[in-house]
Every structure is written in C-alpha cells, then in structure tokens.
Amino acid sequence: MKLKLNTIRIVSVVCFVAGSQIAHATEVFRLEGIGPISRAMGGVATALNVGAAGMMANPATLSLMAPGSELHLGMDVVTTDINVNNQATGEHAPSNNHSNNRGPYLAPQAAYTYRNGLLALGVGAFAQGGLGTEFGKSSFLSRASGGLDTGLENSSRLLVLNIPLVASYQVNDKLIVGGSLEAIWEGLNLNLLLGADQVGSLIGSGRVSGSLVPVLGGLPDFRGAHFSLSKNQPLASGVDAWGVGGRIGMIYKMSNDTIAGASYAMESQVDDLEGQATLTAIDGIAGQIPLQGDIKVRNFQMPAKLDFGVSHRLNDRWMVAADVSQVFWKHALKDIDVGFVSNSGETLDVRLPQNYKNLTILSVGAAYSTGNWTLRGGGRISNQALRSDTLFAVIPAIPKKHVSAGFSYAFSKKNSVDFAYSHAFKESLGNSSLPNTSAPIQVSHSQHNMTVAYTHRF
Structure with a gap:
C-alpha cells in the first residue's frame, strides 16, 4: 500500500510538470x-500490448501485460516547422521560439500498472495532445486593417492532460474487458489579432454581440481588435479548467496468434475555460485602447473516438497490426466561443467558426524481435479535419500523413527502454475567406516527434 501511495504521488507531480510544455x-x-x-x-494500440500507455487507447490491453507491477516514465519531444505565407504580398511568418512559453515542446508521461490473476489496474498521467505556435509581434499577422503595425503578438498554446484510473478484467480465455475514468485538464494561451474587416464580417454573420459592439463601432478610425489571454510562464495558462472523460474497451483472442480489439473514448466534459484577458481596441487616430477583464472559452471539448484493431503474430519474431479509427471532431468543435466581461462591466461575445470534419484514420505497424531487441515501424494516414475557409494561422493543426520507427531494448527482465521517432509530412492549406483571415494565407506544417520511455517491472 505504501508503494502504491508513493506511486500516486509521483504521478500527481509529473502531471503538473507535464503542463510546462506540450507536443503540437x-x-x-x-x-x-x-x-x-x-x-x-x-499509432496502433487497440489490439496489442503497448505497455502502460494502453490505458490511453484500449484499457483492456492492460490484461495483456505480464503479471506484477510496472512503473512507466516517459517523455515526448516535438519540433515543428510551421510557416504562414501572405499570398498577396509574398511575406512569410514562421512560427519560432519568440518566448519561453512555447516550443520545442515537451510532454512527460508517468504511469503505474498492476496485474494479478484476472484483474489489472492502472493509474497514469499523459499528455493527450495540444498545439503551439509563436509568430511574434512583427510579422504581417500583427498588422491591423489598412496596414497598421500594432506590435501585438499572435500565438497559441493548448495543453490537454489526462489522468486515467483504469481497470481491466479477463472474462475467460478469449475475452477481456476494460474501462477507465479520467480527470482531464485543459489550459489555453491565445494571442489573436482580428482586423476591422474580420470583426465586421463576424458582426454581419451574427457572431458578435454585447455592449462593447457599439463602443468599437463608435471609434473614429477602428482598425481591429486583439485578444490576449496568455501567461508567458512554463506552467500557467491564460484560461484553464478541469473536467472528466472515460473510455471502454475489449480484447477478443481469435486464436493463439490473432487478437481483435475495440475501444470507445467519450467526448470530454470539461468546464468552460476561465481566466483574465486583455481586449485591445485598435484605432488609427486614438491608438490602442486596452480593456482588462474576465474571459471564458465556452464548451471547448476533446472529441469522442472509436477504434477497431487487429494484431497477428506471424512467428516468434514477427508481428503485424492495424487500427481503423473514427474521431468525432464535427460534434466537438464547431466554434471557438469566447465571452469577455471588462472590469467595468461591458461585454463582448464572439463565436469564431471552425466546423471541423470527422477524422477517419488508418494506422499500420510491424515489430521484429531478436534477442534483447525489438525493432518497430509503421505509418498512418487520415483525411483533413480542418476546413480551408475557417483556417486560422495560429491553429494550423493540419498534418495527416506520418511515418514512424523505433525500438525496445531489455536490459533485463525487470528493466527496459523504448524509443520512437515519428515524422509528420508537410501539409499545406490555404484560406482567403473572412472572418478567420484578412490577408489570403497559405499555411504549411511539418514536424518531427520523438518519444522515449523507461519501464521497471517488480
């Protein structure tokens, strides 16, 4: 019991450390x-033993682990290559490290699992995902309508952390079932400039309301508005909230060599993200007029996900696996719904359209074991979830093709290390439509992901 309590403490600490940076x-x-x-x-994980990380994919896979206890400690490292091109002027806005707030992105992981007989249990802290961009203060993205330089930042950082508590049970020789209850924390930093034409488009489509609307319209030479809900710190976010999630899964052993699996993760139930913000009205005559206040990002949820997978062991050395997944973004993220209340009581409500599409993902992988080594490789492809006419430069989450490779090395029966490298091929997407961009833009995004983990069995 003392060991389990200490492990839970370790997991809790790592959970907070993980908030320092996040993989894009x-x-x-x-x-x-x-x-x-x-x-x-x-990325296959539905019908094979992927260690403690299985609690974030199919909780039933914990019963495929060896009996006893395991401690998992890991780290993701992600570097991105993101560029936004102004197709009208030819200017470039690269996402670089302009502050200590974003990139390169790190995401620690920690978990403890225990299997005894028919029952397996686990608890962990994992980064589910996020995003990060940093375009600074001097690119064309920081120019308001009429070419007015504002010197205001355009950037983003989203952190999504999951803390699952998992149980898996072997019903019989063929069937395993599992489930989890998860605490979820989301934190968001956002600096976003909207030109006067963007604000006007939002008003015209009924996406802006509140007592500040006539105030902005009454400025002598209104050029735009800038939202800043950001903390330039390793841990804190401008707005954040806690919520819950969960998933269920099953494993069916079709034969000694072939396993089928399925899992379903529910859409998150996270409270509105809340914090402090500055809304800056930009005027060609009056200059910049900052308003301090409270802000909410309403109903910002992670989507439900359905996975089906199969794995097959060809012989003592070779194993192959495949997953098909459906991610229900269409229901989860239709708008970025922002509500601002200034310290003097004026209000502004803005709904920025997103209208994401559902994702269908095909993942395939293979593993080859020899001695203390296991070598792995795989690939992954999906459709595009973002729509070009609602693309934001600060939210360029557009890669859809990946290739990966990695290995495991067992120092002993008790200790091993796992490593993986994944490359997201460059994708480009353009947008020349109001309200999410003023200038016609073309965004390109590729990245390199590496992750390493140490496992101790006892």
Missing part, C-alpha cells in the same frame, strides 16, 4: 499514438 498535436489536437511502442508502429 498532429491530428488536430491529438497525438498520433501515446507511448513509444504505439508511436513507433504508426
């Missing part, structure tokens, strides 16, 4: 596989 997720805001075993095999 690659399928909208989700990582392309949790843990190095899954990541190295293209």
Whole structure:
C-alpha cells in the first residue's frame, strides 16, 4: 500500500510538470499514438500490448501485460516547422521560439500498472495532445486593417492532460474487458489579432454581440481588435479548467496468434475555460485602447473516438497490426466561443467558426524481435479535419500523413527502454475567406516527434 501511495504521488507531480510544455498535436489536437511502442508502429494500440500507455487507447490491453507491477516514465519531444505565407504580398511568418512559453515542446508521461490473476489496474498521467505556435509581434499577422503595425503578438498554446484510473478484467480465455475514468485538464494561451474587416464580417454573420459592439463601432478610425489571454510562464495558462472523460474497451483472442480489439473514448466534459484577458481596441487616430477583464472559452471539448484493431503474430519474431479509427471532431468543435466581461462591466461575445470534419484514420505497424531487441515501424494516414475557409494561422493543426520507427531494448527482465521517432509530412492549406483571415494565407506544417520511455517491472 505504501508503494502504491508513493506511486500516486509521483504521478500527481509529473502531471503538473507535464503542463510546462506540450507536443503540437498532429491530428488536430491529438497525438498520433501515446507511448513509444504505439508511436513507433504508426499509432496502433487497440489490439496489442503497448505497455502502460494502453490505458490511453484500449484499457483492456492492460490484461495483456505480464503479471506484477510496472512503473512507466516517459517523455515526448516535438519540433515543428510551421510557416504562414501572405499570398498577396509574398511575406512569410514562421512560427519560432519568440518566448519561453512555447516550443520545442515537451510532454512527460508517468504511469503505474498492476496485474494479478484476472484483474489489472492502472493509474497514469499523459499528455493527450495540444498545439503551439509563436509568430511574434512583427510579422504581417500583427498588422491591423489598412496596414497598421500594432506590435501585438499572435500565438497559441493548448495543453490537454489526462489522468486515467483504469481497470481491466479477463472474462475467460478469449475475452477481456476494460474501462477507465479520467480527470482531464485543459489550459489555453491565445494571442489573436482580428482586423476591422474580420470583426465586421463576424458582426454581419451574427457572431458578435454585447455592449462593447457599439463602443468599437463608435471609434473614429477602428482598425481591429486583439485578444490576449496568455501567461508567458512554463506552467500557467491564460484560461484553464478541469473536467472528466472515460473510455471502454475489449480484447477478443481469435486464436493463439490473432487478437481483435475495440475501444470507445467519450467526448470530454470539461468546464468552460476561465481566466483574465486583455481586449485591445485598435484605432488609427486614438491608438490602442486596452480593456482588462474576465474571459471564458465556452464548451471547448476533446472529441469522442472509436477504434477497431487487429494484431497477428506471424512467428516468434514477427508481428503485424492495424487500427481503423473514427474521431468525432464535427460534434466537438464547431466554434471557438469566447465571452469577455471588462472590469467595468461591458461585454463582448464572439463565436469564431471552425466546423471541423470527422477524422477517419488508418494506422499500420510491424515489430521484429531478436534477442534483447525489438525493432518497430509503421505509418498512418487520415483525411483533413480542418476546413480551408475557417483556417486560422495560429491553429494550423493540419498534418495527416506520418511515418514512424523505433525500438525496445531489455536490459533485463525487470528493466527496459523504448524509443520512437515519428515524422509528420508537410501539409499545406490555404484560406482567403473572412472572418478567420484578412490577408489570403497559405499555411504549411511539418514536424518531427520523438518519444522515449523507461519501464521497471517488480
């Protein structure tokens, strides 16, 4: 019992450390596989033993682990290559490290699992995903209508952390069932400039309301509005909230060599993200007029996800696996719904359209074991969830093709290390439509992901 309590304390500490940075997720805001075993095999995880990280995919896979206890400690490292091109002027806005708030992105992981007989239990802390961009204060994205330089920042950082409590039970020789209850924390930093034409488009489509609307309209030379809900600190976010989630899963052993699996993760139930913000009205004559106040980002949820998978052991050395997944972004994220109340009581409500599409993902992977080594490789492809006419430069989560490789090395029966590398191929998407952009833009995004984990069995 003392060991379990100490482990829970470790997991809690790592959960807070994980908030320091986050990997830029690659399928909208989700990582392309949790843990190095899954990541190295293209993200497959539904019908094979991927270690403690299985609690973030199919909780029933914990009963595929060896009897006894395991402690899992890991880290993701992600570097991104994001560029926004102004198609009218030819200017470039690269996302670089302009502050200590974003990139390169780190996401620690920690988990403890215990299997005894027919029952397996686990608790962990994992980064489910997020995003991060940093365009600074001097690119064309910081110019308001009429070419007015504002010197205001355009950037983003989303953190999504899951703390699952998992149980898995072997019903008989063929069937395993599992489930989890998860605490979820979301934190968001956002600096976003909207030109006067963007604000006007939002008003015209009924997406802006509140007592500040006539105030902005009454400025002598209104050029735009800038939202800043951001903390330039390793841990804190401008707005954040806690909520709950959960998932269920099953494993069916079709034969000694072939396993089928299925899992379903519910859409998150996270409270409105709340914090302090500054709304700056930009005027060509009066200058910049900052208003301090409270802000909410309403109903910002992570989507439900349905997975089906199969794995097959060809012989003592080779194993292959495949997953098909459906991620229900269409229901989860239709708008970014922002509500601002200034310290003097004026209000502004804005709904920024997103209208994401559902994702269908195919993941395939293979593993080859020899001696103390296991070598892995895989790939992954999906459709595009973002719509070009609602693309934001600060939310370029557009990669959809990945290739990966990795290995495991067992120092002994008790200690092993796992490593994976994943490359997101460059994707480009353009937008020339109000209200989410003023200038016609073309966004390109590629990245390199690495993850490593140490496992101790006892």
